[in-house]
């Protein structure tokens with residue numbers, strides 16, 4: 001059923017939006033700016049997706065985001081796509097990614113893809129129900145317009161005085177009535193006006209001669225015929241689709257909820273599942289939300305009701321899933337005073353700017369993922385111990401406050417968010433030890449960002465390594 | 475289409491109206507002056523609905539008349555191309571028919587009357603379908619679409635069509 005609708009979209013795209021950008025661009029075309037057909041490509045791509053983040057779509061299509069947006073805006077005005085915008089942190093992005101993963105259409109975003117900042121993201125989705133109506137309406141209007149012109153509807157009747165040849169039109173009617181009889185009379189000679197017969201579309205061509213009118217009429221007929229022939233596939237598809245249920249994806253929110261729920265159900269308990277599940281939609285804690293737990297534990301100020309600590313401690317050393325590792329690293333870094341250095345350089349949350357980061361990067365590149373993972377784990381535990389120690393000794397109020405702020409977001413399970421907040425505080429505080437650890441979160445952010453840009457996946461790894469190194473130093 | 479707008483007008487008042495009722499006199503004169511007039515820009519003034527502000531009067535040299543700038547709210551009616559109106563037929567002839575929608579006069583030429591309606595001359599000239607089921611004559615009510623307007627400084631005239639979906643007779647006087 002969706003197939004039929006998709007075919008409809010494709011046909012409509014080719015029929016109506018083939019020359020789209022040409023219309024909107026005024027500047028002369030250079031080879032590079034010739035985007036003809038881009039609309040068709042985008043619509044086709046949308047038929048293979050459901051809700052899609054526009055940046056992702058741009059990436060997939062190798063289009064510039066601006067260009068894509070311009071076209072999407074046009075489609076939105078045409079009412080053939082639905083769009084939604086929201087300001088969101090990495091969390092939101094993650095929810096979406098999870099939902100995408102669950103739809104299993106091969107669009108899975110990389111694990112750990114996350115965002116640093118609060119960004120306005122826009123999503124779009126084909127609105128099949130509306131497309132059906134829009135296409136039908138468009139066809140109706142096209143036909144109607146041609147027929148109107150052909151039948152000379154909506155044209156202004158002209159009158160001519162047979163005696164003096166003066167011309168009038170219907171807008172003069174009021175002046176032309178004579179009340180002796182009911183006819184129109186010439187203002188000049190009072191002759192009886194006659195209807196200018198065969199006055200087809202005269203308004204457009206001025207007083208165009210008969211030939212021009214006839215040619216125009218021929219042209220209209222021709223167009224009408226061509227239209228019927230060329231749009232036949234589209235019309236057929238419309239009637240095929242007529243009684244089919246319309247594919248509905250709902251709003252972005254409901255779609256995400258559905259998709260991720262379906263994904264969880266399908267995946268069972270495996271690691272992939274846990275990864276998705278901690279993205280819990282409303283921020284409701286999910287069973288596997290390891291990330292959150294770790295954060296809480298680190299801060300130490302909050303209740304450990306989640307048993308994070310025990311969970312982590314109790315685990316034998318084994319390869320953790322990457323997401324876990326990342327969060328762990330963040331924590332350790334935070335714990336460490338080393339972050340202090342970072343804070344100095346750190347104006348930017350992404351630690352990649354720091355020179356020492358770069359060193360790490362180089363190191364990182366040597367390492368393989370597996371090695372990294374092992375190291376992470378080791379470092380993580382070491383860091384945990386150390387951290388607990390430190391916490392016990394120095395429970396500073398600032399730290400408390402930091403941790404609290406960090407914890408608040410935990411309700412929504414967004415580590416990144418936490419990281420951001422803490423980071424800001426850290427900046428305020430300057431070089432303080434305890435604050436510095438939060439800078440680790442900043443790192444986490446950086447890595448998210450990098451990952452988010454898909455292209456820079458390597459860098460993300462590098463960030464992880466940074467963290468790793470920190471631990472080693474510690 | 476109707477609009478509720480604020481217009482301004484300089485009212486000249488004869489000194490004999492000065493006194494306690496000056497304001498009332500001014501307002502009733504305003505209504506008498508503007509209601510039913512037409513300007514190409516704003517359309518027909520249908521009714522004055524309120525006075526926004528009456529400025530200071532200025533005595534004219536030599537006459538004793540006083541000019542008051544008056545800002546008033548009013549309902550205006552301005553027809554637009556493409557607008558659908560309901561109108562009463564006022565006259566039918568072989569060229570078509572005239573109708574009125576409030577203050578606006580509209581002419582529908584015979585080629586914008588559906589092809590299946592034929593002109594019948596006689597005592598009561600009319601357009602009728604071949605089966606006689608639909609008839610347009612004086613006092614018929616029709617729904618029409620404006621396809622052209624002629625706007626002068628003090629006059630608006632429209633031409634319309636009933637040759638489209640959902641247009642045509644909506645109330646036949648002979649059946650009422």
Ligand SMILES: [Zn+2]
Nearest residue numbers: 161164186189
């Ligand atoms: Zn003449």
